[in-house]
Structure formats: C-alpha cells, structure tokens
Amino acid sequence: MGLKIVVMIKQVPDSQEVVIDPVTFTLNRSAARNVINPADENAIEAALRIKDKLPDTHITVITMGPPFAETALLDAMARGVDDGLLVSDRAFAGADTYPTGLTLAATITKIGDVDMIFAGEESTDSSTGHVGPGVAEFLGIEQASYTSNSWIEDGYVYAERELEDGIETVKMKPPSLITVVTNANVPRNATLRMKIDAIRKGIKTWTLADIELKPEWVGLKGSPTVVKSMRTMNEKKREGKKFKAGEMDKFVDELVSKGILKL
Amino acid sequence: MSEFDVIVVGAGPAGASAAIKLASAKVNVLLVDRADPPGSKNVSGGVLWGDSLTQVAPDWEKGPVERYVEAKGVSFLTKDSRISLDFRSKKFGEYKSGYTVLRTKFDAWLAKKAKDSGVMLVSGVTVDKIAMKDGKAVGVEQGGETITSDAVILAEGANSRIAYDSGLKRKPTDRNTALGVKEIIKLPEKTITERFGLTSPKMGFASEFVLGFLEGGVRAGGFLYTNKESLSIGAVISMAELRKNNKTYSFNVIEQFKEHPFVAPLLEGGRVEEYSAHLVPEGGISADSLNGNGYMIAGDAAGFTFSNGLVLQGMNYAIVSGIVAAESFLEKKEKGIQAGANFANYTENLSKTFVMKDMMNFKGIDKLTWSKYVHQTLPSIAEEAMLNMFSENGQPKKHLYKILTKSMSSHEESKLGMAMELLKMLRRM
Ligand SMILES: Cc1cc2nc3c(=O)[nH]c(=O)nc-3n(C[C@H](O)[C@H](O)[C@H](O)COP(=O)(O)OP(=O)(O)OC[C@H]3O[C@@H](n4cnc5c(N)ncnc54)[C@H](O)[C@@H]3O)c2cc1C
Ligand SMILES: Cc1cc2nc3c(=O)[nH]c(=O)nc-3n(C[C@H](O)[C@H](O)[C@H](O)COP(=O)(O)OP(=O)(O)OC[C@H]3O[C@@H](n4cnc5c(N)ncnc54)[C@H](O)[C@@H]3O)c2cc1C
Numbered sequence: 050m051g052l053k054i055v056v057m058i059k060q061v062p063d064s065q066e067v068v069i070d071p072v073t074f075t076l077n078r079s080a081a082r083n084v085i086n087p088a089d090e091n092a093i094e095a096a097l098r099i100k101d102k103l104p105d106t107h108i109t110v111i112t113m114g115p116p117f118a119e120t121a122l123l124d125a126m127a128r129g130v131d132d133g134l135l136v137s138d139r140a141f142a143g144a145d146t147y148p149t150g151l152t153l154a155a156t157i158t159k160i161g162d163v164d165m166i167f168a169g170e171e172s173t174d175s176s177t178g179h180v181g182p183g184v185a186e187f188l189g190i191e192q193a194s195y196t197s198n199s200w201i202e203d204g205y206v207y208a209e210r211e212l213e214d215g216i217e218t219v220k221m222k223p224p225s226l227i228t229v230v231t232n233a234n235v236p237r238n239a240t241l242r243m244k245i246d247a248i249r250k251g252i253k254t255w256t257l258a259d260i261e262l263k264p265e266w267v268g269l270k271g272s273p274t275v276v277k278s279m280r281t282m283n284e285k286k287r288e289g290k291k292f293k294a295g296e297m298d299k300f301v302d303e304l305v306s307k308g309i310l311k312l
Numbered sequence: 313m314s315e316f317d318v319i320v321v322g323a324g325p326a327g328a329s330a331a332i333k334l335a336s337a338k339v340n341v342l343l344v345d346r347a348d349p350p351g352s353k354n355v356s357g358g359v360l361w362g363d364s365l366t367q368v369a370p371d372w373e374k375g376p377v378e379r380y381v382e383a384k385g386v387s388f389l390t391k392d393s394r395i396s397l398d399f400r401s402k403k404f405g406e407y408k409s410g411y412t413v414l415r416t417k418f419d420a421w422l423a424k425k426a427k428d429s430g431v432m433l434v435s436g437v438t439v440d441k442i443a444m445k446d447g448k449a450v451g452v453e454q455g456g457e458t459i460t461s462d463a464v465i466l467a468e469g470a471n472s473r474i475a476y477d478s479g480l481k482r483k484p485t486d487r488n489t490a491l492g493v494k495e496i497i498k499l500p501e502k503t504i505t506e507r508f509g510l511t512s513p514k515m516g517f518a519s520e521f522v523l524g525f526l527e528g529g530v531r532a533g534g535f536l537y538t539n540k541e542s543l544s545i546g547a548v549i550s551m552a553e554l555r556k557n558n559k560t561y562s563f564n565v566i567e568q569f570k571e572h573p574f575v576a577p578l579l580e581g582g583r584v585e586e587y588s589a590h591l592v593p594e595g596g597i598s599a600d601s602l603n604g605n606g607y608m609i610a611g612d613a614a615g616f617t618f619s620n621g622l623v624l625q626g627m628n629y630a631i632v633s634g635i636v637a638a639e640s641f642l643e644k645k646e647k648g649i650q651a652g653a654n655f656a657n658y659t660e661n662l663s664k665t666f667v668m669k670d671m672m673n674f675k676g677i678d679k680l681t682w683s684k685y686v687h688q689t690l691p692s693i694a695e696e697a698m699l700n701m702f703s704e705n706g707q708p709k710k711h712l713y714k715i716l717t718k719s720m721s722s723h724e725e726s727k728l729g730m731a732m733e734l735l736k737m738l739r740r741m
Contacts, residue, residue, distance in 0.1 A: 082349055124436075240455035241344060244434045 051105030052201065055157050056096045056130065056167040057184065058089040058112050060121040061174040074279040085121045088169025092229040094236040095199055096167050097129050103201065107131050109160060113141055113152050119252055126247035127239035133252035134160075140257045143269030146175075150183030152267055155260040157188065165206060166226040170195055181228035191221040197233040314651050316342045316432075316461040318641055319452050321439050321474065323350035325365075326611025326630035327467030328422040332368040333638035335430040339645070342459065343426055344452070348436030351419020354469070355494055355590035356627055357535045357544055359518050360418075361410035364631045369425050376421035377411035378539035379516025383508065384409065386622050388691035389534075391525040394574035395694050398519075412516050412537045412544070413627075414496070442466070442478045442607060448652025449606030462651045463606055465637045467630070470591040470612040472598075480609065481599045486551035487678070488615065490592040493562045494546030495570075497582035501541050507578065508538055520622055521575075523547065524687040526568055528557045531687040534569045535624060536578065543582060545570065548592055548624065550682050562589065592626070593617050595678045596671050602659045606652035608637040618670055620677050629667045636661050685733050693719045 066081035085093075093110065100106040109132040110125040112118050122133030136156050144152070157163055166188075168181035178194075185192035193199075193208040197216075200207050206225045210217040239247075257267065265271060292300045304310035318334055320327045323345035331343040347353040359381055365372045382404050387396040401407075427433045443451040443458045451460035468474055470489075475481035501513050508517040521534035532549040547565045554560055570579060598615030602608065610616075611630035618625045640658040641649075662668045680686065696719035701712065720727050 082352070238455075239437070240457060241434060241437045241439070241452070241459060242455070242457040244437060245342070245432065245459065248432060248434070 051107060052099065052103055052164050053160075053162055054096050054099065054106060054108045054165045054167065055160060055163050056089070056093050056108060056110045056125070057153055057169075057180070058093065058110055058121055058125060059086045059169070059172050059180075060084070060112060060114055060118040061086045061172055064173045067174070069281055074281060083117065083120065085124060086169050086172045086174075088171060088173075088229060088231040090236040091231060091233045092167040092169050092227075093125050093128060093130060094234045095196075095227070095229050096165075097237065098234070099165070099199070099201060100129065109134055111136060111153065111156055111160075113137070113144075113149060113156075116254075122252045123244075123247045124239065126250065126252075127244040128237055129243070133247075135252055135254045136256075136260065137254055138257040138267075140264050141268045143272060144267060145272035145274040146177050146179035146183060147273055148267045148271035150180050151187055151271065152260065152262065153180065154184045154187035155262050156255065157184065159255075159260050164223040165201075166190075166224065168226065168228045170228045170230045178228075181226060185226040188224070188226070190224050190226060192226040192228070193219045193221060194228045195230050196227050197230050199227050199229075314451065314460040314462045316340050316451075316459070317645070318342070318463045318465060318638075319344065319459065319461040320465045320467060321452060322467035322469055322611070322613070323347075323423050323426070323433070323435070324354055324419065324467060324469055324611060324630060325360075325422065325627045326613070326634040327465065328419070328426050328634070329365070329368050329631045330465050330467060330610060330634035330638045331426045331431045331433075332422075332429050333635050334641065335426065336368070337638075337642050338430075339641070341431045342461070343423075343431045343433050344437060344439055344454075345423070345433075345435045346438035349420045350423040350433070350435045351415055354415045354419055355492060355588045356413070356415050357492075357494070357518075357537055357546060357624055358413050358415060358627060359410040359537055360413050360627045361623070361625050362408050362628045364628050364635070367635055368631075369422065372421075373411070376418040377413055379412050379510075380404070380514060381409040381412065381518045382511060382515040383517040385517065385519030386521075387519060388522045388694065389525050389569075389572055389574070390691050390695045392573070393695045393698070394572070395691060395698060396519075410518075410628075412518065412539050414539055414542075414544075439468075439474060441474055442480075444478070445652070447605055449604065450651055460651075462649055463608070463641055463653070463655070465608050465610055465634070465641075466613050467610045467634060467637075468613045470593050472609075472613040475599060475609060475613055480601070480604065480607070481613075484593075484598065486555055488593060488595040488598055489551045490548045490594050491551065491554065491562050491589060492546060492548045492592045493566050493589045494544060494587075495566065495584050496539075496586040497543045497545060497579055498541065498585045499543060499579075499582045503581070504538050504541070504543065510538070513540070520624065521569070522687055522691065523565070523569055524691045525572070526560075526565060528560060529688070530557050530560045530565065531682050531684075532565050532569075533619070533624070533681065534575075536575070542585065543579065545579065548619070550594065550678070553682070592619070592624075594619070596675050602662065603640075603655040605654050608640065608655045608658045610634045610637045616667055616671065618674060618677075620674065620681055629670075632665055632667050633662060636665060636667075680737055683733075685730075685737070689723055689730065690734075693723065696722070 062081035108130045110130045111134045113136045171178035196208040198209040206221045317340040320331045320343045334341045383400040385398045439452045443453045449464045516538040518537045523532045532547045534547045537544040593615045599609045610633040616629035700715045
C-alpha cells in the first residue's frame with residue numbers, strides 16, 4: 050500500500066475583491082469570487098510533489114464548508130489529487146477555529162490510516178493560522194508549521210521550516226502534519242483533460258452524522274470565541290499636492306516652509 | 313466515437329446560448345472558457361437589445377439585468393457644446409428596446425444556466441486550437457491533449473486566436489478592429505434615477521456620443537449607460553485612428569470624454585470601480601467562411617457586430633448566431649450525423665435571420681461612422697446654427713435655412729458636396 054495523504058483546503062473570497070461593510074464590519078463575500086486559499090494551493094502542490102516521486106500515493110483533499118466549496122475540491126482534483134471530500138452540514142455554521150479543527154480532525158480519523166496531512170500556513174480571510182496546528186493537537190500527532198519544502202525518506206517525514214534566522218529541518222514520524230507557507234512552490238495548472246475527468250469523477254460529501262461528533266461540539270455551539278467589538282480603520286485624508294517636472298525649487302521651498310525639510 | 317457531441321469554445325453570449333440550446337435537446341456538450349468564472353474578462357457597453365435570449369433563458373429579464381432603456385440619446389460633442397437627441401417613450405415596451413447589463417454578472421448567470429441545463433462547463437482553461445484530421449474539425453486541443461467531438465462551435469470572441477491559428481480567419485487589419493475602453497462608475501441608485509430624469513429606478517438611459525472634439529482631431533465614439541447603481545462610460549476608437557495619431561492613447565480619449573463640460577456633471581460624485589479594455593470587430597463578417605467541416609463560427613469571432621454611431625450592438629447578434637449554430641447541429645443530427653460533417657446549413661439558416669441581413673445591408677457602415685463629416689463637419693455646422701438660433705443678440709431673427717447655409721459656407725467643402733454626403737449617410741443608416 051502506498052502513502053495516504055490528506056490536504057486540508059479552505060475556499061476563500063478573492064482577497065483583491067473583498068470589501069468590508071462599513072456598517073456591520075463583516076466581509077461582503079458575495080461581491081468576490083471564491084478561490085482556493087493561496088497557501089492551500091501550495092499545500093496541494095507540496096502533496097503532489099510527493100506523489101510525483103511515489104506514484105502509488107493516494108491524496109484526498111478535504112474542506113469543511115458550504116456546498117459551493119465543491120469547485121475548490123474539483124479544482125484540486127484537476128491538478129492531480131485523487132479524491133475530493135466535502136464535509137458539509139448546517140450544524141457546522143458559525144464555527145470558529147476550535148470546532149473547525151475538531152471537525153477536520155474527526156474527518157481525518159474517519160478516513161483512517163493517513164500518513165501525512167498538509168494545510169496552508171493561514172487563510173487570507175481570517176488568518177489565524179490556528180486550524181493546521183489545531184488538527185495536529187486534536188489528533189495527537191507531530192507537526193511542522195511554516196514549511197517551504199518537505200519529503201519522505203526512510204519512512205520519515207522531513208520538512209524545512211522557514212524561520213526568521215534560517216531554515217530548520219525537522220524529522221517526524223508519520224502520521225504528521227505540515228503547514229505550508231504561501232509561495233513555497235509554483236502550483237501546477239490543470240489541463241482541460243484533467244478538469245473534465247475531475248468533473249466526471251465528482252466529489253464525496255459527508256455530514257455531521259458521518260464523522261460521529263456531537264452537534265454541541267461543532268459550529269457556533271462548539272465555538273468558545275466571543276467577539277466583543279470590532280472597528281475599521283479609516284483612511285486619513287492627505288493634502289496630496291502635485292508638482293510638475295522642473296518644479297524642484299518650488300517643491301523644496303514648500304517642504305521647507307512646512308517645516309518638513311530643514312536646510 | 314467522439315467523447316462529446318459538441319464542444320463550444322467560449323462562454324460569452326454566443327457560446328453559452330449555443331450550449332444551452334444544445335443541452336436542452338439532450339446533446340452532450342462541453343463548454344470551455346478561459347476565464348474563471350466565465351465572463352470575468354468580457355466587456356460590453358452594454359445594452360442587450362431585443363429579447364433573443366428568451367429562446368434559451370425565458371426568465372432572463374428577472375435575472376442579471378440592470379435597467380430597461382426607456383430613454384435613448386445620441387449626442388454630438390464639440391469643444392464647447394453638446395448637441396443631443398434625447399428620445400424617451402412610454403412605447404418602449406410595446407416596442408422592445410433593451411436592458412443594460414454588467415457582463416461579469418450577466419455571463420456568470422448565463423454560464424450557470426448552461427450548467428443547470430446539463431452542459432459540462434469547464435472554466436479557467438484556454439483552448440489552444442481546433443484539432444483537425446483530414447481537413448475536418450474533430451475536437452479541440454489543450455495542453456497537448458485532444459478532446460474529441462462531432463462538432464466544434466467557435467465562439468471565442470473578437471480576439472479570435474484559434475480562428476487565426478487554424479487559418480479560418482485572416483489576421484485583422486486596422487479597418488476591422490476597434491478598441492473599446494470602459495469604466496464603471498459607482499453612484500447611488502436614487503442619484504442616477506434623478507440625474508437622468510428617469511421615471512423609476514428600474515428604468516434607464518443609454519446614449520451614444522460622437523466625440524468630435526478630441527485632441528489632434530482623433531475620431532472616436534463614446535457611450536454612457538445607466539446601471540442600477542453605476543454608470544458605464546466608455547469610448548470606441550478605431551485602430552486606424554490610434555495608429556494615425558501616434559500621440560493618442562485610449563485612456564486619453566476616455567479622460568477627455570469624462571472631462572467634457574457637459575459630460576462631467578453627469579458623473580459628479582461617482583467613484584471609478586472598474587476599468588477595462590476590449591477589442592470590437594468592425595466592418596462586418598471577418599471569417600473566411602462561417603462554417604466548415606465539423607465547425608461553425610458564432611458571435612464576435614465571426615465579426616457579428618453592428619455600430620453606426622447611433623447604436624452599438626453585438627450581444628444580440630452573438631446570442632442569435634449561437635442559437636442558430638445549435639439548431640444547425642440539431643438539424644444534422646436528426647439525419648444521423650458523422651463527425652466532421654459540413655455545416656453549410658448554418659450559413660443558410662443564419663442568412664434568414666436579422667444577423668446576416670444586417671451584416672449585408674450595412675456593409676461598409678464603418679466608413680461613415682469614422683468619417684470627418686460625422687465627427688467634425690456636421691457637429692460644427694449644427695453648433696453654429698444652434699447658437700444663432702437660440703441666442704438673442706438684439707438682431708432680427710433669420711430663417712433656419714439661412715442660418716444653416718451660412719454655417720455651411722464657412723466650411724471648405726461645397727454645399728452640394730455636403731448635401732450629397734448627408735444623403736449618402738441617411739441611406740446607409
Ligand atoms: C473569532 C472568529 C469568529 C468566527 N466566526 C465565524 C462565523 O460566525 N461563521 C463562519 O462561517 N466562520 C467564522 N469564523 C471563520 C471560520 O471558522 C474560520 O475561518 C475557520 O475556523 C478557519 O480559520 P482561519 O480561516 O483562521 O484558518 P487558518 O487557521 O488561518 O487556516 C490554516 C489552514 O487550515 C486549513 N483550513 C482552515 N479552514 C479550513 C476548512 N474550513 N476546511 C479545511 N481546511 C481548512 C487550510 O489548510 C488553511 O490554510 C470565525 C473565525 C474567528 C477567528
Ligand atoms: C466597449 C464595448 C462596448 C460594447 N457595447 C455593446 C453594447 O452596448 N451592446 C451590445 O450588444 N454589444 C456591445 N459590445 C459588443 C459585445 O460585447 C460583443 O459583441 C459580444 O460580447 C460578443 O459575444 P461573444 O460571445 O461572441 O464573445 P465574447 O463575449 O467576447 O465571449 C468570448 C468568450 O470566449 C472566451 N475565450 C476566448 N478565447 C478562448 C480560448 N482560446 N479558450 C477558451 N475560451 C476562450 C472568453 O473568455 C470569452 O468568455 C461592446 C463591446 C465593447 C468592447
């Protein structure tokens with residue numbers, strides 16, 4: 050039997066298109082298109098590179114999310130991932146990072162015999178970076194966060210962690226979890242052939258009943274976070290004066306008169 | 313056996329309409345678009361004229377539309393003046409006008425419709441070319457792999473790279489291409505309804521502009537359309553004009569248009585939300601043949617756009633040609649189709665519709681729309697005449713005819729020449 054890998058991905062609104070509602074402070078997601086969280090694309094690629102070397106590796110990509118997260122899973126499958134699994138249930142709504150991790154850990158347990166788990170370093174829409182490490186803790190397995198490279202050697206998982214003062218290489222016993230930094234690699238593109246095959250194959254969907262967790266442990270009920278208040282930072286209006294080329298003297302005079310520049 | 317009955321390349325109005333029509337007849341269709349989601353790179357002014365979409369999406373008027381055009385304008389701009397025709401009618405309704413649409417929303421809605429009617433929709437991949445075997449189209453190629461089909465409907469839009477590469481169409485000359493630039497300007501719904509004097513928030517204004525006042529005598533056409541909560545403003549400049557005036561940039565044209573003393577107040581308080589540019593086919597049918605063995609070309613890829621300075625249309629032609637392509641496939645299928653069959657019936661069927669009739673009747677209209685008469689001579693005569701007619705300088709009034717002939721004689725062209733040109737223009741429109 051080959052290696053069994055799970056990649057956890059999250060569908061997020063394209064960060065370039067998101068606007069924050071000035072009244073409610075919530076993200077207006079409807080305006081933005083949904084994409085795979087950028088770091089998760091790197092996590093998928095990291096898993097695929099292991100499969101490139103060990104072709105009998107089986108990769109499952111999982112996400113906890115609404116039904117339309119299917120497109121993210123199909124996208125991953127079109128790049129070479131074997132299976133897509135959506136974990137979706139009304140009971141999961143309103144989850145903070147704690148029940149999200151728990152739900153994903155239960156899913157991985159249910160999949161069974163998983164050797165490696167990949168996640169992104171953090172999401173672009175909440176950016177807590179909790180979920181990957183949280184899952185490792187729930188499963189009680191070893192983990193390496195913020196990795197840029199990973200491989201399998203002599204039955205061990207190796208990962209290079211990007212630290213401020215250098216690169217740390219860690220050696221872990223499988224099963225272990227790795228979170229991948231954004232831009233760790235260049236994700237491959239899907240071809241038309243692979244996209245068609247992914248659509249034909251389709252995804253699997255599990256609900257709360259499939260992962261055997263109690264309703265009070267998941268979603269809003271299982272979330273310990275309480276949001277006390279939120280505010281947005283408003284842009285400060287600046288004077289914004291323009292000087293044309295050749296007006297250097299005027300520009301300098303202006304700076305001096307404002308006390309910004311001292312001669 | 314082919315993998316699909318039909319592969320449609322491009323999920324714009326032409327491709328999506330074709331795919332929906334086919335899937336509703338239980339045909340196995342693959343619809344491919346390079347953008348994800350489909351339509352996210354597409355640009356129109358845009359007013360969707362008429363109701364041809366009803367044939368494939370009966371509920372579209374409740375879907376991705378902005379405002380119904382109850383007010384249609386045409387304006388000539390000179391440096392200091394705006395001469396407008398502003399037509400508003402309660403009879404639009406009985407007489408179909410059109411709805412303003414925003415393409416990102418519109419195309420995504422139509423693509424979803426296609427998916428729901430059973431089309432396999434793949435977005436985010438660019439098809440490389442049509443796969444040819446023994447002179448017949450047998451599918452498409454992408455990333456070195458071939459996906460086979462009995463027929464290919466090419467609906468890739470104005471920048472028809474596949475058609476060029478497959479030798480189905482000559483590379484465009486400056487004469488058959490124009491560049492469209494467009495901005496979407498955000499404004500509150502109420503402001504738009506009030507500013508344009510519309511009878512309700514559901515009703516809209518659409519106007520074309522002849523931009524005769526541009527720096528360097530550049531000739532370009534402008535448009536201004538009202539959406540629910542935004543304005544679409546843009547300009548279309550022929551490639552020849554851009555090339556001739558090497559100091560002209562398309563963004564300069566739209567800036568000058570926006571800053572015109574009688575355009576700027578309409579945009580007051582708005583925030584630019586989107587900026588886009590796209591090619592517009594000009595001068596009629598551009599494909600050497602609209603059909604061949606195993607393929608049909610629809611929409612902009614075939615050159616089906618119509619613009620005469622008073623209106624700019626393309627989406628309606630795209631939809632109709634897409635539907636006719638689908639029907640032509642169904643016709644052949646009924647008789648037991650072979651992969652790579654010749655779709656001469658597409659050209660035949662199309663010639664019975666307004667698409668082909670308009671293309672034939674208005675051939676060469678681009679010569680008129682870009683003429684000096686339309687852009688400079690006429691507007692300046694009109695401006696002078698209006699100023700004389702509508703001002704009071706303590707002088708006795710003159711007859712309109714006198715005023716006109718006087719303004720005309722200040723131009724270098726002969727009166728007879730101008731009258732002839734005017735007649736020619738009217739006949740061409
Ligand atoms: C205070 C707070 C309140 C919230 N309230 C709500 C709420 O009311 N409703 C709501 O819908 N959401 C809510 N969320 C958001 C949602 O639960 C979190 O987005 C989710 O828990 C993941 O956290 P994150 O985005 O910070 O992921 P991170 O921890 O930054 O993500 C790291 C990695 O974990 C993996 N991952 C993360 N999420 C998933 C997932 N869902 N499926 C598979 N893999 C995943 C990915 O690999 C990702 O790259 C809330 C979040 C917070 C912090
Ligand atoms: C500035 C401007 C204003 C306009 N105003 C109006 C208006 O007011 N009213 C009107 O009716 N028309 C207007 N038009 C014209 C109208 O936009 C077009 O006629 C219409 O979009 C044509 O539809 P289509 O489906 O043929 O092509 P498109 O809408 O261009 O769709 C082509 C599709 O093919 C896809 N594609 C291209 N190449 C490939 C490939 N190799 N592989 C996969 N997919 C591919 C593209 O992503 C795109 O989705 C305007 C055009 C412009 C530029």
